[in-house]
Structures are given as structure tokens and as C-alpha cells.
Amino acid sequence: MILLAGHGRTADNAEGRILGRRDPPLDRAGREEAASLAAAVAGAGLAALWTSPLRRARETAAVVGAATGLEPVVLDDLVESRRGAWEGRPFGELAAEQPEAFAAFERGDPDFAFPGGESLREQAERTRVALDAIARGPRPALAIAHAGTIRAALALTGRPVPPERALPHGEPIPIEYG
Numbered sequence: 001m002i003l004l005a006g007h008g009r010t011a012d013n014a015e016g017r018i019l020g021r022r023d024p025p026l027d028r029a030g031r032e033e034a035a036s037l038a039a040a041v042a043g044a045g046l047a048a049l050w051t052s053p054l055r056r057a058r059e060t061a062a063v064v065g066a067a068t069g070l071e072p073v074v075l076d077d078l079v080e081s082r083r084g085a086w087e088g089r090p091f092g093e094l095a096a097e098q099p100e101a102f103a104a105f106e107r108g109d110p111d112f113a114f115p116g117g118e119s120l121r122e123q124a125e126r127t128r129v130a131l132d133a134i135a136r137g138p139r140p141a142l143a144i145a146h147a148g149t150i151r152a153a154l155a156l157t158g159r160p161v162p163p164e165r166a167l168p169h170g171e172p173i174p175i176e177y178g
Contacts, residue, residue, distance in 0.1 A: 001140040002131065003041070003172040004150050007056040008033035013169065016091045019020035019146075020083030020117065023055045033170030034060040036069035041172060046070060047138035050130075052078040052145050060170065061144040072144070077130035080146035081123040084116025091165060108151055120152065127152035135178030142172065153177075 012019050026034060034167030041064060049070040051061035061072035086094060095102040104112040105120075113119035127149050134141050147164040148174060155161050157175050167173075 002017050002134055002177050003044075003046075003140065003142045004153055004175060005037055005061075005142060005144055005172045006028045006147055006150060006167055007052070007054075007060040007144055007168050008037075010056050012088070015151065016165075017142070017167065018083055018086045018091065019056075020080055020087035020114070021054070022087055026059045030060070030169065031063070034063035037170040038064045041142055042067045044137040045142060046140055046142050048134070048141035049073065050078060050134055050137075050141060050143040052076075052077045052080065052149070054146070055139070057144045057146065064142065064144065070109055075130050075143070076135060077126045077133070078143055078145040078149055079126075081114065081120070081148045082117040084118075086114050086117065086136055106163045108155055110155070120148075123148055124152040124156060126154055131156065131177050154170060 008026045010024040010030055011027045012024050046068050049061060049065055049072045051057045051072045051074055053074050065072045067149055108120060110121040134143055147167045150167055151161050153175055157177060
């Protein structure tokens with residue numbers, strides 16, 4: 001079993017902005033979400049804890065690691081997608097300005113590419129590499145990542161891909177992989 005959890009909330013998340021590779025810290029609510037995640041998995045018998053290299057994920061993983069006694073291992077391939085010109089922009093503005101592109105993003109169309117960034121297909125391939133590495137390690141494992149990474153993992157395992165904004169911060173999602 002592999003559990004995937006999104007990092008805790010940041011101020012940019014609270015404002016409805018696309019983060020991508022931006023690297024803000026957790027806000028107060030995000031630190032509370034990290035603590036709730038830690039409490040939820042503390043007794044789950046986790047054998048491994050993985051994290052994206054971005055600060056918001058590492059901060060979440062540090063809280064979980066303190067509760068579980070596991071040292072978070074940074075796995076670069078868990079990083080969020082490069083979102084180019086969309087990084088820092090509000091979801092609402094993008095939906096109004098580029099409705100067709102935004103709809104493709106929302107439905108997880110693998111051919112969608114962020115202007116000046118990467119495609120969802122490219123992110124899925126990177127996520128596959130990350131999941132393969134996690135699957136070779138001890139399990140159960142928890143990976144702290146990002147909404148885009150989680151959506152890619154769901155697509156790779158044949159599960160429905162919800163809109164990114166529908167995925168909660170700091171709540172584990174189990175997947176069967178490997």
C-alpha cells in the first residue's frame with residue numbers, strides 16, 4: 001500500500017492561485033493540516049516516508065516524520081509540475097481568460113501543457129518513476145506531494161482524476177501500485 005497526501009495549505013492555495021514550482025511555506029492552516037495528517041497516520045505502521053523537494057511538502061513531511069519516527073526521504077520526481085505562465089495566477093482568472101485550456105487542465109487531459117511549462121503527460125511519466133521507486137522500498141509508505149502529482153498517480157492506476165481544487169490538503173489517499 002502506498003498513501004499519497006498533498007502538502008498542507010499555503011497562502012497561495014488559500015488565495016486560489018496555481019503554485020507549480022513556486023515554493024511558499026505552509027500557512028497556519030497548513031501547519032494544522034500537517035498535524036492532522038500526522039495524527040491520522042501515526043498508528044498506521046508506516047515503514048517509509050517520502051516527500052517532494054518543495055518546501056511546503058518538506059514542512060508537511062517533517063511534521064509527519066516527528067509523529068511517526070520516520071525520516072522523510074526527498075524524492076525529486078514527486079515535485080509538482082512546471083506550470084510556466086500559469087504559476088501564481090488565480091484559478092478564476094485562468095478559467096475566464098483561457099476556458100478551453102483550463103477545462104483540459106481540470107479534466108486531466110494528458111495532452112494539456114501549461115504555457116511555458118510541462119504537459120500532464122510529462123508529469124505522469126515523472127510520477128511513474130517516483131511510484132516505481134517507492135514501490136521498491138518498504139511499505140506501507142506515505143508520499144507527501146502535490147495535487148498534480150496525486151492526479152497523475154490516480155490516472156496511472158486507472159482511477160478517476162478529480163479537478164485539482166477538489167483534492168484536500170493533508171489527507172491520505174491510498175493507491176495500489178506495483
